[in-house]
């Protein structure tokens with residue numbers, strides 16, 4: 001059967017977010033916002049942001065159907081001892097929401113990304 005070029009139903013979330021350039025741009029924007037966010041920026045002050053951007057990109061590529069392998073630590077290990085509160089988590093999600101909107105991502109994809117983030121909350125908050 002011939003596939004319609006305009007049919008986006010079978011595309012992975014990774015592809016619908018714009019593939020490598022799209023996801024990279026979104027991840028970089030989110031982390032820039034996190035760093036300059038007065039409520040949560042302190043968490044990132046001593047972090048190598050270029051390395052973190054690369055790891056978060058790999059993580060998201062792997063989790064959304066992209067071709068990359070995540071080379072970082074598991075979520076629980078990476079966030080243990082960072083003292084991330086529920087409010088910090090909400091604030092980070094707000095930065096993500098804003099970055100997605102600014103990059104023209106559609107509502108369906110926004111909902112999927114936020115659902116993925118929320119599913120990981122227990123491995124990030126109050127550890």
Ligand code: HEM
Pocket residue numbers: 040043044047048052055056059071072073074078079082084088089092116117118120121124
């Ligand atoms: C579901 C939401 C989140 C995801 C998917 C996520 C993802 C990641 C990933 C992939 C890493 C790299 C792990 C590594 O260094 O091996 C990381 C590290 C880090 N995350 Fe998150 N993160 C989330 C939420 C948060 C929140 C809410 C904060 C703070 C407000 C935060 C702060 C950090 C910091 C500071 C590091 C660097 C730790 C270090 O270098 O030792 N993360 N995160």
